[in-house]
Every structure is written in C-alpha cells, then in structure tokens.
Amino acid sequence: MKKLFLHMPKCAGSSVLSMLEAAVPQLLDRDYQSYFRIPRPERNQVLLEDLLHPRSVAGGRIVYGHFFPVKYIGQGTSLDFRLVTILRDPIARLQSHYKFWNAGDFSDHYLWRKMKLERWTFEDFAFSEEMRNFYAQHFSQVSLGAFAFIGLYENLDYSVDRCFEVLGISRPAISSVPKVNVTPPRTSIDLSPDAMKKLKAHHSDDYLIYEFARRRFHVQSQPVPPRP
Numbered sequence: 001m002k003k004l005f006l007h008m009p010k011c012a013g014s015s016v017l018s019m020l021e022a023a024v025p026q027l028l029d030r031d032y033q034s035y036f037r038i039p040r041p042e043r044n045q046v047l048l049e050d051l052l053h054p055r056s057v058a059g060g061r062i063v064y065g066h067f068f069p070v071k072y073i074g075q076g077t078s079l080d081f082r083l084v085t086i087l088r089d090p091i092a093r094l095q096s097h098y099k100f101w102n103a104g105d106f107s108d109h110y111l112w113r114k115m116k117l118e119r120w121t122f123e124d125f126a127f128s129e130e131m132r133n134f135y136a137q138h139f140s141q142v143s144l145g146a147f148a149f150i151g152l153y154e155n156l157d158y159s160v161d162r163c164f165e166v167l168g169i170s171r172p173a174i175s176s177v178p179k180v181n182v183t184p185p186r187t188s189i190d191l192s193p194d195a196m197k198k199l200k201a202h203h204s205d206d207y208l209i210y211e212f213a214r215r216r217f218h219v220q221s222q223p224v225p226p227r228p
Contacts, residue, residue, distance in 0.1 A: 002057040003167045005064045006085035010096040022172045034066035070141040084163040088153030090206040095189050098125045133205040150213035
C-alpha cells in the first residue's frame with residue numbers, strides 16, 4: 001500500500017517534516033517536484049500522464065512533499081493507498097504564502113517572477129487566477145473521499161497525531177509540534193469585510209474543501225493535550 005503525506009505549502013509542513021525525519025528517516029521519500037511550478041495548460045498534460053501511468057512507491061516507504069496526489073494515485077482506489085494532508089484557513093494560508101514569497105528569493109518559480117515584476121499587492125496575489133483555489137489545484141483528479149485524513153493547522157497537535165496514526169508511524173515523544181520555517185511576521189495584512197467576502201467567493205472551492213475537512217474529521221475532536 002502506498003503511503004502519501006501531502007505537504008501543503010504554509011500549513012506547518014516543514015515542522016511535520018522535522019518530526020518525520022526524527023521518527024522514520026529510513027522510510028522517508030521526499031518529493032518536492034511540485035506541479036504548481038508548471039503553468040497551465042502544460043500542467044494538464046502531466047496530470048493526464050499520471051492518471052494513465054501513476055508512479056510506484058517502494059513497499060513500506062512514505063512519500064512526503066509538495067506533490068499532486070494524482071502523481072501516485074492515478075485511477076486507483078483508496079484500497080491502494082493511504083493519503084493524508086494538513087490544511088489551514090485558505091485566506092490565512094494565502095497571507096502566509098504572500099509574506100513568505102516576499103521575504104525570499106524564489107526566482108526559479110514563474111509565478112514569483114511575475115509577482116515581483118508586476119509588484120503585486122496581497123490582493124493582486126490572492127485574486128490572481130494562478131493562486132485561485134490552491135487546494136483544489138493540488139487535489140486535481142483526486143476526490144476528497146480519497147483522503148484517509150485531512151488535518152487542520154488550527155487543530156495542529158491532534159492533526160499530526162492522526163496523520164501519523166493513519167500512516168502507521170509512532171510520533172516522536174515531544175510535547176508539541178516544533179516551529180520550523182515560520183514566516184516572518186513583518187507587517188500585518190488588513191482586509192475589509194468586503195474584500196474578505198470577495199476573496200472567499202474567489203476561493204470558494206478551497207473553502208468547500210476546508211469545511212469538508214472540518215466537519216468530516218474535526219467536529220467531534222478535541223485538541224490533544226500536551227505530553228508531560
């Protein structure tokens with residue numbers, strides 16, 4: 001069975017990676033060849049190939065990174081794999097992503113170069129077609145029912161525990177998820193109620209995904225208390 005842990009950008013994934021490296025370094029395969037770096041429609045050609053010819057995973061190993069799940073799932077059923085990820089409120093994720101890109105050099109990414117050349121504000125970034133429904137883009141050709149668990153950044157300790165449990169990993173004996181690759185706070189991004197409403201409409205597919213995860217996996221949960 002393929003074990004897949006999608007690291008959604010700016011959703012505590014680097015922190016989770018540090019825990020995986022402590023828990024199962026010998027079983028971890030990192031895949032950071034994100035299809036988000038490929039503009040459409042070229043990306044669709046790659047997705048089509050994956051649907052027809054998904055990549056193999058060595059027995060017992062865990063793939064972790066920014067991959068699109070269809071790369072390994074193809075047309076398979078949930079009997080063939082276990083897939084987990086962690087998300088956060090879509091607008092909060094967009095704000096963190098925008099600050100992160102402004103704080104670093106990602107000139108190998110076509111969209112970062114476009115953002116810098118055109119001097120995008122946060123609203124330019126968030127309302128762009130390229131960033132629209134970021135989660136839905138990553139989930140392309142994969143149903144929500146394919147996920148064994150979807151964690152939430154807002155319920156992080158519980159989410160990490162459940163992701164590890166689903167994949168059959170013993171969590172390292174630490175009291176809480178470490179903070180790794182945290183976006184510098186810099187200036188806050190203030191949005192008017194009207195802008196928030198329009199952004200939520202622009203990213204409505206991502207809010208559907210986020211709300212599905214909350215209701216399906218978190219409504220009955222309580223945050224896991226810190227370990228002594």
